Amino acid sequence: MFMKRVMVCLSLLLCVAILFPVCGYGADAKKIVLPKKDRDTLIFGAENEPSGLDMINQTTQGSITISTPLFERLIKCNDVTGTFEPLLATEWHWVNDTTLALTLRDDVYFHNGEKLTAEDVKYTIERLKDGTATSSLYSSFDGPNSKVIDATHIEIAFKQPCAPALALLSSPGSNVVCKSYVEKVGNDVFARNPIGTGPFKFVRWDSGDSIYYERNDKYWGKTSEYKNLTMRIIADVGARMIAVEAGDVDITVTLLQSLTRRIKNGEAPGLDYYAIPSVYFFWLAMSDEFEPFRNLKVRQAIAHAIDTEQVVFASYGPNGARLSSIVPEATWGYKKAEPYEYNPELSKKLLAEAGYPNGFDVDFVTSEATNAADAGEAVSAMLSQVGIRAQQKKFTASNWQTMVLNGTAPMSFGGMAVSTGDISQGVAHLRSTAPQVTYKWHDPHVDTLLDRGIQEMNPEKRYEIYAELQDYVLENCLDIPLLDVYFSFACRDYIQGFVPHSRQFLDFPSITFAK
Amino acid sequence: MIRYILKRILMLIPVLFLVLFIVFTINYFSPGDPVSSIVGAEATMEQRARVRESLGLNDSFIVRFGRYVLNVATKLDLGTDYITKRPVRDEIFERLPTTLSLTFLAIALASVVGITLGIISARFQYSIFDYMSTLFSLIASSMPAFWIGLMLLMVFALKFRMLPSSGFNSPRHWILPVATIAFNVLAIVTRNTRSSMLEVIRQDYITTARAKGLGEVKVIAQHALKNALIPVFTVIGVQIGRTLGNAVVVETVFSIPGLGSLMVTAVKMSNFEVVQGCIIIIALSFCVINLIVDLLYAFLDPRIKGQYMKAGKRTIAKAAKSGGSANG
Numbered sequence: 001m002f003m004k005r006v007m008v009c010l011s012l013l014l015c016v017a018i019l020f021p022v023c024g025y026g027a028d029a030k031k032i033v034l035p036k037k038d039r040d041t042l043i044f045g046a047e048n049e050p051s052g053l054d055m056i057n058q059t060t061q062g063s064i065t066i067s068t069p070l071f072e073r074l075i076k077c078n079d080v081t082g083t084f085e086p087l088l089a090t091e092w093h094w095v096n097d098t099t100l101a102l103t104l105r106d107d108v109y110f111h112n113g114e115k116l117t118a119e120d121v122k123y124t125i126e127r128l129k130d131g132t133a134t135s136s137l138y139s140s141f142d143g144p145n146s147k148v149i150d151a152t153h154i155e156i157a158f159k160q161p162c163a164p165a166l167a168l169l170s171s172p173g174s175n176v177v178c179k180s181y182v183e184k185v186g187n188d189v190f191a192r193n194p195i196g197t198g199p200f201k202f203v204r205w206d207s208g209d210s211i212y213y214e215r216n217d218k219y220w221g222k223t224s225e226y227k228n229l230t231m232r233i234i235a236d237v238g239a240r241m242i243a244v245e246a247g248d249v250d251i252t253v254t255l256l257q258s259l260t261r262r263i264k265n266g267e268a269p270g271l272d273y274y275a276i277p278s279v280y281f282f283w284l285a286m287s288d289e290f291e292p293f294r295n296l297k298v299r300q301a302i303a304h305a306i307d308t309e310q311v312v313f314a315s316y317g318p319n320g321a322r323l324s325s326i327v328p329e330a331t332w333g334y335k336k337a338e339p340y341e342y343n344p345e346l347s348k349k350l351l352a353e354a355g356y357p358n359g360f361d362v363d364f365v366t367s368e369a370t371n372a373a374d375a376g377e378a379v380s381a382m383l384s385q386v387g388i389r390a391q392q393k394k395f396t397a398s399n400w401q402t403m404v405l406n407g408t409a410p411m412s413f414g415g416m417a418v419s420t421g422d423i424s425q426g427v428a429h430l431r432s433t434a435p436q437v438t439y440k441w442h443d444p445h446v447d448t449l450l451d452r453g454i455q456e457m458n459p460e461k462r463y464e465i466y467a468e469l470q471d472y473v474l475e476n477c478l479d480i481p482l483l484d485v486y487f488s489f490a491c492r493d494y495i496q497g498f499v500p501h502s503r504q505f506l507d508f509p510s511i512t513f514a515k
Numbered sequence: 516m517i518r519y520i521l522k523r524i525l526m527l528i529p530v531l532f533l534v535l536f537i538v539f540t541i542n543y544f545s546p547g548d549p550v551s552s553i554v555g556a557e558a559t560m561e562q563r564a565r566v567r568e569s570l571g572l573n574d575s576f577i578v579r580f581g582r583y584v585l586n587v588a589t590k591l592d593l594g595t596d597y598i599t600k601r602p603v604r605d606e607i608f609e610r611l612p613t614t615l616s617l618t619f620l621a622i623a624l625a626s627v628v629g630i631t632l633g634i635i636s637a638r639f640q641y642s643i644f645d646y647m648s649t650l651f652s653l654i655a656s657s658m659p660a661f662w663i664g665l666m667l668l669m670v671f672a673l674k675f676r677m678l679p680s681s682g683f684n685s686p687r688h689w690i691l692p693v694a695t696i697a698f699n700v701l702a703i704v705t706r707n708t709r710s711s712m713l714e715v716i717r718q719d720y721i722t723t724a725r726a727k728g729l730g731e732v733k734v735i736a737q738h739a740l741k742n743a744l745i746p747v748f749t750v751i752g753v754q755i756g757r758t759l760g761n762a763v764v765v766e767t768v769f770s771i772p773g774l775g776s777l778m779v780t781a782v783k784m785s786n787f788e789v790v791q792g793c794i795i796i797i798a799l800s801f802c803v804i805n806l807i808v809d810l811l812y813a814f815l816d817p818r819i820k821g822q823y824m825k826a827g828k829r830t831i832a833k834a835a836k837s838g839g840s841a842n843g
Contacts, residue, residue, distance in 0.1 A: 049780075051598040059555030132554035132562055188600045207599075207609060208772030208780075209682065234681055234770040235780070238665065243770075246672045246680045398785040399547040401556060416556070435560055 039513045041228040045240050045252030049208065049233040052191025055172040056131025061280075062253065064172045064419065064504035066231050069213055070111075071175035071196035074102060074121065075166055077421055079276075079501050082332060084166045088116065088176055088197065097161040097457055098142075104152040107220045110178040111201040118154040122146050123179035125156055127187075134173040137425065140165075140454070161455040163462055167332065167422035172505075199509045200229050209233060224509040237370070244490045245271065251495060251511075255488040257317035263490060264318070270493050275486040276500040277321060279418040281328045281426075282372075284379065284480040287438045290362065290410035297354035299477035303340040305347040305386040306379055312483045315375035319488040323481040326427060326473050330484075330502040333423025333453075333466040337474055339481075347386040359387025365409035368394040372413055375482070407437030414439050414479065421503055423466050424454055430478060441478050516813070523806050527799070534798040535587070538791050539580050547785040549597045570597065583791070593795065594788035603792040606777065611796060613683055614773035617765070618758045620693045625700035626751055630744070632701075633708020634735060637716065648705060655702035660761045664695040664768040681770035692769045696761050700754045707750045711743040718742075745812065752808035756801050 050063035053070065074089040089102040108116040126143030128134045140162035147155045158165065168174060176197060182190050194202050199221065200213035211231040215224055232249050234240040241259045244252040245268060255263075255273075263273040286293040286302070293299060312320045324339035351359060364383075366376035373394050380392040390411060395403065403409040414436075418426040429439040430446050449469040456462040473479055491498050494514040499507060550563050550572070558566075567573055571582070586592040593603040636648040671691060672680035682688045715721065716739050724734045763775030770776075774793055781789035 057554075059557065132558040132566075134557075135562060136557050136559050192599070192601075206772065207606065208776055209770075232681070232770075235776075236767050236770065239668070239681055239768055239770050242668050242673055243680045246676060248672075248680045248682075396547065396783045396785070398549065398552045398783065401551040402546070402548040405548075405551060435558070435563075436556065 040226050041230060042224075042226050042251070042508070042511060042513075043230045043232050043249045045234050045243050045249035046231045047237070047240065047252075047254050048235060052188075053194040053202070053211075054131075054177075054187060054191040055175050056128060056134045057187075057191065058172075059133050061417070062504070065253065065506055066211065067172060067175070067194075068198070068505050069200035069229055069508050070194055070198045070202055071172070071177075072108075072198050073170055073172070073174050074104075074176065075170045076505070077167070077170045077503070079330075079503070079505075082421075084170060087170075088121075089169075092166075094457075095155060098158040100156045100158070100165055101149075102154055102156065104154065105220065106152050108197050109218055109220075110181065110197055111195040111216060112178065112181060114178055114180060115151075116176065116178075116197055117151045118148040120179045121154050121156075121176055122148050123182070124174060124176045127177075127182075128173065131173065136428075137171075137173060137420070138168055141168075161457055163454060163457050164420060164422040164424045167420040167424075171420040171503075173419075199223055222509050225512050229508060241490075244492070247492060251489055251491045251498065253487065253489050255319060255490055257319065259490060260318045260488060268490075272491045272493055272495070274489040274491060274498060274500045275319060276502050277328060277330050277484050278487040278502045278504075279328050279330050279421060279426075280485040280487070281323055281415070281418075282375065282482045282485070283323075283326070283414045284482055285404075285412050285414040285439045286480075287407055287410045288441055289407050289437065292354075292356060292360050292362070293410070295354045296476060297350045298356065299480075301347040301350035301354065301386065302383065302388065303477045303480050304343045304350065305388065306340070306382050306480065306482075307342040308339060308482055309342075310382070311375050311378045314378040315371045316483060316485060319486045320483045321486065323484040326470050326479050326481055327418060327423050328426075328484040330421070331418045331423050331426055332421055333426075333463060335467045335470050337470065340477075344382075344386050351387060356387070359389060361389045361391065362411050363409065364390035364392045365400060365403050365412045366392060366394055367397050367400045367413070369397065372415070376413065404436050404438040409438045412438050413482070417503075419503060424450075427453075427466070427469060427473075430473065443476075443478070445472065446478070520806075520810070523809070527802050530802060531795060531798060532584075535584065535791070535795055536580070538794045539583065540576075542787040542790060543576050543579070545785075549785040549787060552784040552786065553597050587795075593792035596789050597786050598784060603788050606789065607774065607792050607796050610772055610774045610777050611800075613771060614759070614762050614766070614775060615800065617683070617689075617692055617696065617762050617771065617773060618755065620689060621696035621700060621758055622751060622755055624693060625697040625704050625754070628697075629701045629704030630708050630747065632705045633747075634712055634740070636705065636709040637712030638731075638735065640713065645709075648709070652702040652706045655698045656706075658698065659764075660695055660699060661764045661768060663698050664692070664765055667691050667695055668768070683769070683771045683773070692765050692771060695765050695768070696758055699761065700751075700758060703750060703754060704747060708743065708747050711746050712739060715739045715743040741815075745815070748808065748811065748815070752805060755804050755808070759797055759801065 046062055046066055048060050048062045050058055050060045050066055052058060053067045055063070055067055055071070072088050074087060075084050076087040078085055088108060089104055092100060092102040095101050104116065104118060104121065110116060122143065125141055125146050128138040128141055129143065140158045140160055142157040142159045145157040147157070149155060178195055181195055185193065192205060199216055199219045201216045203212040203214050205211045210233060213229040215227050217223065234243055237254065237256055240252050241256055243249045259268065260273060262268040263271050284302070284306070286299060288294055308322045312322050322339060325334055325337045327334050351357065364376060364380055366372045376392045380390045383390040404412050414429060416426070427450065428434060429436055430441050431450050432440055432442045432447050434440040446469070449465055449472070453462060453465045453469065456465055487500055487502065487504065489498070489500055496512045496514050497510045499510065550566050553566055554562055571579060583594065586594070591604065593607065595601070596603055596606055632648050636645045639645055668680055668691065671678045678691055679688050683692070721734060721739055724738045762773060763779060765771070766773040766775040767779060774797065778790060778793040781793065
């Protein structure tokens, strides 16, 4: 009798456990099961789950890759030549310094069947001012005064001359959206149930697990050979590496150093390695609200105390490269510069001349993310060798951002992705009115150059302005460039046609499975 | 018995309130600003201020706590996810079945295997099997769940390609994460069953049973097991709470969209509403599971059922006495 009761209890326990996944709260009875890994489904192992797919509010790393299959911009930037090419707009010209006229394609439809018109483009421009990721970047755009000429012609107005306008129109923040759909469902629903004009359409989002797309057979351009595209969210980097090695995902991004070395050495059969210098970079930021950092000699001492090659080795290894200028090479406006010489003795001499012969103490705040933490340890150790006792303090990404914002981080890493590909975004943090207290500098000359660079419409003159800015920043050590991160990918060897992109705009339709 | 159950259910309220108060206080005074996670680095100061105001983050502690408690008590509203703008309740209940399933499967596996191994170890004390079982328990209880998970992944998913490396969509996906969690619990259950059985099989009534000519299996199953398993069930009940905690780590390793991974992400993003909601639900789950375990004792052992019923009657008698005294 007793054993019978025990067996009943255990059986109940087992039944409850098995039934839970089947009877999940709020789930449809016909929940989509992960598609079998076959040649009709491409599975991409993504590193982060975005909070939504509306790019005007999205800054999560990797979100561009996830949203790219669904949306399109007016213009695209050729990753090799850096020239702007047609996408939803077939041609464009400047009417005057504050008006850009564009002609749209006449054969584009949103995923709900509605035809793309200039009204949708105007609506897209108008909503940029409300986006947390776009309001500052697109502040020159004047949506209300933009004119719809007819269904395929629009004139976009600007509040002032905007030299990076084409770069901004080629960026994910300006993904063209369907006006009627967004107005009907609202921004929050749109972010979780998006529609666009892209080669794939949204099917379903299983929070914390995967986002499912399927091929848009009515797409105006080249469509994929495979039908389904799955964005599998695997936040833990170790688990993601195992997933691609085990073949559970076909492609993954942001590799560990160890896997990169193994693939390059031929120790990971079945995997191919791809990497491209990206627009994502790091620098060492020093707040001008901290007394010692106002002294040029102190900043120069710090610059000469850091062996950047070792910092790269410690953090990203083969997936990074030393950066000597203030923006990555993949950015328009980049000017090659000589890196600071690693010279600890010179560093000590400069510190003594600055009045700190015994160094000083400073809080060095970094994110707890592995790469940043490792790089921080390397920098901290190097600075301590010259007498600067940089106490590394690691925080969650959210806390770290808050401290950089309110200036309670006297020294930190700066890191950003220049998603527009234009230098104006990469140097905006230097402006005296920038929100991040740790990054900005109260230097009128810098502000003047930044203003001139944004408004100079002649590319050659514009380049010279930013070249002058870069020289000034480097001579005065306002930022100490550290490294350029590579976008690194591991693909199963049956994947063909994969081409990495410096700004994460992966061309998924061009990917095929080997026959 | 019903009164006992009701009393235990009513006790949940002050417990959950206390948990909520502690969590809310910690969240409120923790450094970190969820607004940074919501708006990102490019947002203007005006946008940040607007978001802070809309989320009520400028209100005082008392106002925010009172509002939260009222919403929970009256509408079962656990707040809104700052990042996704979805109700926290919906997000939690989408993921809770996965975590509970992971937990219960692990407990079931660990219980069945652990009790079996413990019984055999006790019956054949000092044999090779007993030593192997002891060694296994020592190793399994020493290894952290995270490491066990990665090792199982490397062997079964990577080297032999027998099982998938991530997800929780099908029974094949369940095997590795369940085994990972079950390892530690299995070790503890085995050791406790062994020591409990050893104590019981040395009792006089067991000797009597053997002397009567009963087979060994009957002696163990019908006489020894009953008394030996009561403390083991206590241990299993306690382990359920620990297993819920291990689920957080295991969900991260195996990319399982459960409550644990939701909470880890929320902590990193300073998404306080989600953190609070998750902790309340975990605390509630833990209390309910403990209650069910306690009731299982009554189901398994009539003496304990009698105690629960006596406790209920004593409460009624006490109430009647104090009412009688007041009336003179």
